[in-house]
Amino acid sequence: MSAVRLWRRTIASIRQDQSASVSERLRQFFGAAVIIGVAALAAGCVSRPVGDFGRADPSFSHDVMMPTIGNSLAKGHHEPVSNFNQTDQEKEMHNRVWRFLVAPHAKDWFYDVAVELQRTRITGETDLRFAIDRYYTWLKRADYGSSRTRYSTVGRHIQADIDTIPTTFISICQVQEVDRQRGVAEDGLSGLEPDVRRDVAARRAENDMHINWFVRALDYRYQSYDYALNHLLVETPHEQSLAVDDALGQMKVYLDRATRGDFCSGQGLIIGSQQAEIPSRYGSRNYGVEHVDLK
Template identity: 65%
Template structure:
């Protein structure tokens, strides 16, 4: 009875509040979101038949979760990436994959509803959001790479050591499942953000054409490079920065026609 009441209260709290964030969009400490909701979520995940590891998180895993979180939500955009839904999915209270239903037109809808003194300011807003993603992606990729290495080290230790707890293998497999699922979610979230920016820029070009769109388009093409890297699982690629293309293929501007390199300014 007590567990049922606690679960109900946890769900009520989750329904009315998103996870708090601190500097640079990273998660801020919260007993409700860090302890109560995840505990409830582990029970629910096990009931659904999902692997649940009893291992403590490593520092690398904790850092990865903190860095990835800013890509799963966007508080400044008033829930255009479904902040409350993301928190239910993160804590495993909700089944995985809810983000697959997210609509990419919400970001543009938020932009058009937000009052600005000047229409080009909307381009500036999109540009700032893209640049913020570009600035934080290298550290996020590095954090994911570190967790992948931890999973590799666990597998090596499991195969080479004796005198292990009876559930060691199950916990290693479950943690690998949890980490892989979280990384896959990040890839989907990054793709969703790119698609949302892309949709917004196309529609802004029709609604309020302005030459400032060229700078936004350039930033979006640089973001696309990292999106493709994430989709390929290339989190541990050294060096690089934001390259203009991948594998020798240049990502074209929306102002370039097929076979034509001339940049055309919006009128």
Template identity: 60%
Template sequence: MARPIRVLTALALTGLLAACSAARPVGDFGRAAPSWTHDVAMPAAGDALSGMRGEPVSDFNRTDQEEEMHNRVWRFLVAAHAKDWVFDSSVELQRTRIIPPNKDEHYTVERYYSWLKRTSYQSSRTRYATVGSHIAADLDTLPTTFAAICAVIEVDRQRSVAYAGLGRGLPPDRGDNLAARKYENDAFIAWFVRALNYRYSSYDFALDNLLVETPHEQSLAVDEALRRMSGFVSRANRRDFCGDGVPHLSGGSVVIPSRYQHSGDREVVLPK
């Protein structure tokens, strides 16, 4: 009886949510604003739909560390400064698990540049300043985001240790919930890694195109900012969130070259 109720609830909630905007409201400084729809209704529908798709769903309460990670990662999943260039509505549907956890894999890198190109500026140099300010905002928050992810990795380790020692005296569903929460955390961390790669690639694509369209000396500062960001991208692809050089999850690799020859005269080398 429980399953039909769960299905009907999911369908009812999904129908209700389809009638309204899925993009999460934001408050000051682009931070997520509290919302019953986005904090209660959509996650409830998402849990039900995830279970129907056969994905692990945990009913563990979130730890403070997990809440912190979700709050800090969220800004990398959306782009409040550029509205739809990373599809904020689909991000919210994915965050709440109403749609499968890989929608973002279909994003294409030209959207940021397209937004930048159609935005009216008094000076073409301002577009370089815009890209530079967006990268700087990411660089300012990446260290604390990495620290928050590292803390969650440690929580998952502590859960595993605790269950190994206490599991025999706990209800049978504790092990399933532990595995499901580990799956959820790993999937969310993997999403952050994809989002960070997407941001870097979008900035990189934009700078390449700006160099051809409106070449200016400001491009050097943007390239240097991208070089700094590439260090975090490489660490994220290695799953090195704790700064110890040890991969904590299965990862990949990325090669990020500079577009410039750095010589004494700082000559800009335009793409051929």
């Protein structure tokens, strides 16, 4: 029996049990969620399915079952859990941020299973313990016909990140504005129930946690690319390293803004302008490898 059919059958059975109290039904519901969730994990379907262009595919397990389990666990740990529906802006932010939480182009670089368990709140912030050498390890083991191709690969991955960072910043800024508007409405309206005010605070905390995770993920990507480039310079030095270093410098401008929480400012969005100072690891801009400063 599939997880979807088992879930629906279990919920129908709980609803039909008229003799059970509300608390008992909740206990049965949570117990069923845990059992089915464990069965799904054991079946090896933890990593979120991915479709075209690295976008997440809809999935009952990942969109309904696992979040339900995670929210129940979060409430049990007295973490903020809002009952509000997501706004369009919040959905957009989650979709754009998710692209930075995973790396389908480099298998298991991002601990795909750990990321999905964290996203659905079944576990805590496990990304705090991610090791930055995993990307280089994957890159080193990849079977390339030329050692120069590894530099091209890193450059493409960095550029793909740079291309999607600005729109991710915009989506985060829009969510921050939604939270501000909620706060204004909450302060200006009387007669709101305490639960509504708790939901306002909980949703702001949830959004802040997701934004902070994005910042950490962006930093992890940058640190991983930087580690890989440094080690490639020692292992297989080539002139292509200079272009990768330039791209990494561009990414650092965005990382600095994200670290400051500056998602809404238009300053520095155009990389290469006079506002964006991009430091280099090289002492010389000559494209001869013999002039590269490896310090």
